[in-house]
Amino acid sequence: MLPRKHLSSLRRTPRRRHLSTSNQSASSADAVRRDLRALLRDTAQPVAVVTSLMPAASSSVPKATSSPHSRFHGATLSSFTSIALDPHPLVAFSLRIPSRMATSLSSAHTSPPSPNSHPTPTPATSAAPAHASPHLPAQLVINILSAAQPAVAARFARPDLHADPFAHTPYALSTEGLPVLAGALGALSCRLVAASWPLHDLESLQGRESGARAWEGDGVASELFIAQVTRVEEVPRLGQEREAEDAAPLLYYRRAYATTRPLRDEPYHEKKP
Numbered sequence: 001m002l003p004r005k006h007l008s009s010l011r012r013t014p015r016r017r018h019l020s021t022s023n024q025s026a027s028s029a030d031a032v033r034r035d036l037r038a039l040l041r042d043t044a045q046p047v048a049v050v051t052s053l054m055p056a057a058s059s060s061v062p063k064a065t066s067s068p069h070s071r072f073h074g075a076t077l078s079s080f081t082s083i084a085l086d087p088h089p090l091v092a093f094s095l096r097i098p099s100r101m102a103t104s105l106s107s108a109h110t111s112p113p114s115p116n117s118h119p120t121p122t123p124a125t126s127a128a129p130a131h132a133s134p135h136l137p138a139q140l141v142i143n144i145l146s147a148a149q150p151a152v153a154a155r156f157a158r159p160d161l162h163a164d165p166f167a168h169t170p171y172a173l174s175t176e177g178l179p180v181l182a183g184a185l186g187a188l189s190c191r192l193v194a195a196s197w198p199l200h201d202l203e204s205l206q207g208r209e210s211g212a213r214a215w216e217g218d219g220v221a222s223e224l225f226i227a228q229v230t231r232v233e234e235v236p237r238l239g240q241e242r243e244a245e246d247a248a249p250l251l252y253y254r255r256a257y258a259t260t261r262p263l264r265d266e267p268y269h270e271k272k273p
Helices: 025-041 100-110 150-157 240-246
Strands: 005-007 048-053 072-077 079-084 090-097 139-144 171-173 179-181 186-192 221-232 251-253 256-258 260-262
Touching (some): 048 090, 048 150, 048 179, 072 090, 072 100, 072 150, 090 100, 100 221, 139 179
Antiparallel strands (some): 048 072, 079 090, 090 221, 171 179, 186 221, 251 256
């Protein structure tokens, strides 16, 4: 039996899920979504923030009033996972549409590099190395957050409340000039391997149509991004007093942030017969 982790918030008795047994085909899709949502709330998901550069043409902030961080963009991911190590290290994540981050990554993947897109370091950040290259299309950093960073997750999840999250979040710059958030559990420099997949258009995904249809429904739609990991970054630390929290992951569980702790009085290995 593999080692198990226990969430600190798992002190109450798990609630029972009532799965749908309805045979009505008209409501079967809604029942599947409801039951899946209930199941996923009972599973812990890692929390990550993706950072990138906003396309220069999309910036609507006047230069006279823009902050030193206005060229950066970040978003808390609702879905992130590693999907392969060999022969290529690949990760996948989804973003809701429409969103500035989805537009930013899609634009970067289809646009040529801009010679003026490399950001200027500020005193609050670590300067990029002297050999840093100009911004390349489809480059991004996935920051896997630690247990000390629930405030960071909330900050990047609500652009309506936090218009300039980088102004209040310590970070350094990667070789490509992208933010690596200080105190994260880890950070992955990545590049997209292809254009995003529209998860609302199954016919396009199955190759039945050329080109995805725009989302016009009432619910939430998402796009799937697959990226190749090019480097595991060295993450800046926030201080020795936070090392314990930095070493534990931040998880999202039952609509709240949580973390892990070892199970007590439980054998980690199966007993030999």
